[in-house]
Amino acid sequence: MRVHLGSDHAGLDLKAHLVSWLTEHGYEPVDHGPHVYDAVDDYPVFCLRAAEGVREDRDGGLDSLGVVIGGSGNGEQIAANKVEGIRCALAWSEETASLAREHNDAQVVSVGGRMHPLEDMTRFVEVFLSTPFSGDERHLRRIGQVGDYERTRELPPLPESAQQSAQQSDA
Template identity: 85%
Template sequence: MRVHLGSDHAGLDLKNHLVGWLTDHGYEPVDHGPFVYDALDDYPVFCLRAAEGVKKDRDAGLDSLGVVIGGSGNGEQIAANKVEGIRCALAWSEDTARLARQHNDAQVVSVGGRMHSLADMTRFVELFLAEPFSGDERHARRIAQLSTYDVDATLPPLPESAQGLGPDA
């Protein structure tokens, strides 16, 4: 499996560590940078490229996922989610890493390089990469609603229990 990586200066050490870890574990890392420490770098430059790499691979039928890394992982997640068709989840625990794949079929995971130990973050990535999408109907339905919105901004219909309530009433 190919794994696209992007970060900012705060995620550089973890990204560099993951390149070696991924290779050692049979993955094919694709490093989109940064390649040197620059405290003023901009995470969108690298994280958008990583997410685009995942999208291009998957569109070509290749098995590909991505990892974006920053200080908190928040901005990097936002950047990756700007790539049409990409779902990026912020992982802060083993459970959130697994559920990102299992329930959300996320293709990219974001982790905060200043939030956890190197061992914990590596474990989050390991679990994310190993976990398959469950394929459960409820999860597929929710993902389809998001995909439809991505394409044409169509809101999912309100459930019957919400009819006549709230701002849509």
Template identity: 80%
Template sequence: MRVHLGSDHAGLDLKDHLATWLVDHGYEPVDHGPFVYDALDDYPVFCLRAAQAVAAEQADGLDSLGVVIGGSGNGEQIAANKVVGVRSALVWSEETAVLAREHNDANVVSVGGRLHSLEDMTRFVEVFLQTAFSGEERHVRRIGQLAAYETDHELPPLPASALQGSADPGTAAGSDSPRA
């Protein structure tokens, strides 16, 4: 499996460690940078490239996932999720890594290099890479709704249970507007 890597300066050491770890465990890492420490670098430059490569390879039917790394992992996850076809999940435990794959079929994982030990972050990535999507109908349906919105920007219909108590679809309970 090919694993695309991207980070910023805060994730550089972990990214470099993961590249070696991935080779040692039979994966093919593709490093999208950075390649030198620069405290002023911008994570979108590297994380968007890693995410775009994952989306392109998966669209071609190839087996690939991605890992993006920063100080907290938040910005890196946001960047990766801007790429059509990417579902990036911020993980902070083995359980969140498992759920990201089993329930969300996440294809990019984001980790915070300043929030966990090197061993823990490596384990989170390992669990993510080794976990398969469950394929359960409810998860497939939800991912389908997200994919449809990503292309047509139309909200999925509200279920009947969301409309109960409102005869007027324009009221807060029956509209797509958040309640006050």
């Protein structure tokens, strides 16, 4: 499996560690940078390229996921989620890393390089990469609603129970 990586200066050390770890564990890392420390670099430059790489691979039928890394992981997640068709989840535990794949079919995970010890973050990435999407109907439906909104900008219809509740509060 190909794994695209992008970070900022705060994620540089973890990214370098992950490139080695991924190679040792049979993955094909693609490092979108940065490759040198720059305290004022901009994470979108690198994280958008990592997410685009995942999208391009998957559009071409390749098995590919991504990892974006920053100080908190928040900005990197936001950037990756701007790539059409990409779902990026912020992982701060093994459970959130697993659920990102199992329930949300996320293709990219974001981790905060200043938030956890190296061993924990490596484990979050390992869990993310090894967890399959469940394919449950409810998760497919929800992912479909998000995808439809992304394409059309039309909100999904409210469920009947929410419509009734709204009508009662208007009365």
